[in-house]
Amino acid sequence: MKDFLKEMKIIVNRFRDLSLYSIGTLVTNGIGGIFWLYMASLLGTEGYGEISYLISIGIMAGTISLAGMSNLLIIYGAKNIKIQSTVFLIGLISSGIVASIVFFVVDNNITISLYIIGYVIFTLVTAELIGQKLFSKYSKVIIIQKIMLVIFSIVLYHLIGLQGIMLGIAISFLFFIAIMYKTFKQVKIDFPILKSKYKFSINSFLLDISNAFNGSLDKIIIAPILGFSLLGNYQLGLQFIGLLYLIPGMLFAYALSHDASGNSTKLVKKMIVVISIIFAMLSIILSPIFLPIVFPQFTEAIVVIQIMSVSIVPSAIASTYISKYLGSENSKIVIVGSGLYLLTQIISIIVLGNMYGLNGVALSVVISSLVHVVYFIIIDKLYYKS
Incomplete structure (x- = not known):
């Protein structure tokens, strides 16, 4: 009887954790999604493409600054290893260096530099x-x-234009340096403990870099080759897909922290796949109905959204494998998969983008997602077979 009650308590606690995480993620991503859709209607295709381009630069630079340390905080924090202050210090130093370089490279744009520093601070705080x-x-x-x-x-934005959007995001990130300061006071800096994790740190860095390239390099390639207007339509499609991936993505992060602790996440992973299938079907059916009403400037994005919606399912399935391998500190497999995704996407964007324009670029998302998940399925069979 005691064992039964103990097991029930564990289940209730996990459900409570998932509920709390779910509420926060759903609310914030919902707010963010609506905000960016509002900005799309305000900026038009050109302006929306340009701000997407600037943010992509900030994200890539911020990810380089992080050097894979956010995954360190999630994985080793779940194992109660005190590396927070050490990671925070390195993150602050590296982000300052990278932000300074970007300032001189990108037209002395201080807002991108502030974005980079803020991005690193907020990412590390939330990872902790x-x-x-x-x-x-x-x-x-x-x-x-x-x-x-x-x-x-x-x-x-209404005061200084596009740069105001970047500055506003940076301020919202930088506000949470107070939490980082509190951690510095509670946990001592200990470089030797971080040194012992250097192998995972390197793999985690490579993984984060590949993920950042996967999420940002496409925009940096599209802008100079195909223009801000096409990028604006493409980004709107990605924004819709991001909203559809809210719940699967939320469940992935939850699964990762519990995989790292050795807890079973089979039910959560099944939920990820089922929900992604339902959302993909709804997007394909409903986008031609609602998009012309809400975003008449972005009618070209209708087919884009329908095409990209197909990618939700393979992306969701791939996330279940990623969670398992990261949780077991086997990040090399994930890094190779991310690199394969990136290579496939770059080639597809260049080839299909020049051949079919916007729809070709959208198709590159589907192709790279399929290649990504097929790789994981093959590796998983080989890994466990051996």
């Missing part, structure tokens, strides 16, 4: 909270950040 399974605090932090982002970005 996830690793320690402080889902209630995590939810509060990301909701506050998103509200600040909306307020500051809209106000500053």
Whole structure:
């Protein structure tokens, strides 16, 4: 009887954690999604493409600064290894260096530099909270950040234009340096403990870099080759797909923290796949009905959204494998998969983009997602067979 009650308590606690995490993620991504859709209607295809281009530069530079340290905080935080202050210090130094370089390279643009530093701070703070399974605090932090982002970005956009959006996002990130400061006071800096994790750190860095390239390099390639207008339509399609992937993505992050602790996540992973199938079907059916009404400037994005919706399912399936391998510290497999995804996407964008324009670029997302998940399926069979 005691064992039964203990097992029930574990199930209830996990459900509570998932609920807290879910609420925070759904609310913030919902706010963010609506905000960017609003900005799309305000900026038009050209402006929306340009801001997407600038943010992509910031994300790539921020990810280089992070050097894979966010995954370190999640994985080793879940194992109660005190590396937070050490990681924070390295993150602050590296982001300052990278931000300074970007400032001189990108037309002395201070807003991108501030974005990079803020991005690193906020990413590390939220990674710490996830690793320690402080889902209630995590939810509060990301909701506050998103509200600040909306307020500051809209106000500053009307004051100084596109750069105001970048500055508003940066301010919403930088606000949470206070949490980082509190951790510095509680956890001592210990470089030797981080040194012992250098192999995973390198793999995690390569993984983060490949993921950042997967999410940003496409926009940096599209802008100079096909223009900001096409990029704007493409980005709107990605924005819709991002909204559809809210729940599967949320469940992935939850599964990762529990895979790292050795807890079973089979049910959660099944939910990821089923929900992604339902959302993909709804997107294909409903996008031609609602998009012309809400975004008459982006009618070209209708087919784009329908094409990209297909990618939700293979991406969701791939995330279940990624969670398993990262949780077991077997990140090399994930890195190779991300590299394969990136290579496939770059080739597809260049070839199909020049052949079929916007629809060809959208198709590149589907092709790279399929290649990604097929790789994981093959590797999983070989890995466990051996």
